[in-house]
Amino acid sequence: MVLQLPPPIVTVRHLDKVRIHTFISAYTEDNIANATHIIEGEKELVLIDGQFLVPYAEQFRAYAKGLKKPINRLYLSHRHPDHWFGLYAAFADVPVYALQETIDFLKTDGQTSLQDHWKMGNLAPNGVLIPQHAVEAGTKEVIDGVTYVFDKIVDTEIDYLLTIRLPDQRVFIAQDLIYSGTHLYLTKYMNHWIDILGKMLTSEDELFLPGHGLPADKDEVARNIQYLTIAMEAVERGLTNDAFQRFMMESFPERKCAGIFKIYMPRLFDNASEF
C-alpha cells in the first residue's frame, strides 16, 4: 500500500552568516507538525532532531542533501519518539549528540518504545539509533564559525531537554518548550514549565525554534504561558479527558494538531507509562 502523506512545509531565515531551515511535517490527520531544523553555516550543516514518521525523516534528509554541504552532526533534543524515530531511518551515518539522560533512556527503553508503536507499520523505523556523543550542559562549541551554547532543562514538557542557544544570532532552539500554533503536550510539570518560559520572555533571544510548528517570536512564548495557565486551572477544577479536551479546544480554537490530546491525556489523567 502506498500511503499518501501531506507535503511538509519548509521555511528559511537568513540571519547574519547562517541560514536557518525549518522542516515541518504535516498539520493534518494525526500529524503533529513536527519541526526539525538545519543550521547552515558557510561550509557545513548542523541538524536538530530527526522527524517522527519515516517518510518525513527521509524527505528531511533529502532536503539537507540538496543544500550540498556535509552534515557535521545532529543534535537530538529529548527522548520523545516524535523526535528520534526518524534517526534510524535516515540519519544512521550522521554523528548524533544528545544529553546523557537521553542516551541512557534510548539504550534501556528505546526498543520498548518502538514496539509500543507497532500500529504505525512502515511509518516507524526498524530499529533504534543510539546517539554516540553526550552533550554537557553549560558547555559551548564553535562549529563552522557559529557559536552553540548548550543547556539542560529539567521537568517541563519532558524530564530532560537539551536546549541550544546561538548567541550571535539571538536564536534559541527550544524544541518542545514551545508549541508554535499547535496544542501543547501537557505534563504534570506545568508550573515549572511556565517559570522557564517566563525567563525566555526577558532573554536577549529573538527567534525561538520549536519542536512543533513554525519558528516563533516572544509573543508565541507568551501565548504558551497563557495556554499552560488555563490548562492548569482546568485541571484544578477537575476537568479530565474528553471534557478537558473540549474545554481546551474551545478556549484555543486557533491552535492546530488536536491529535496530541490522545497522546498525552492517558499519562496526565490515568497514569499511563511515560513512553
Ligand SMILES: [Zn+2]
Ligand atoms: Zn515533540
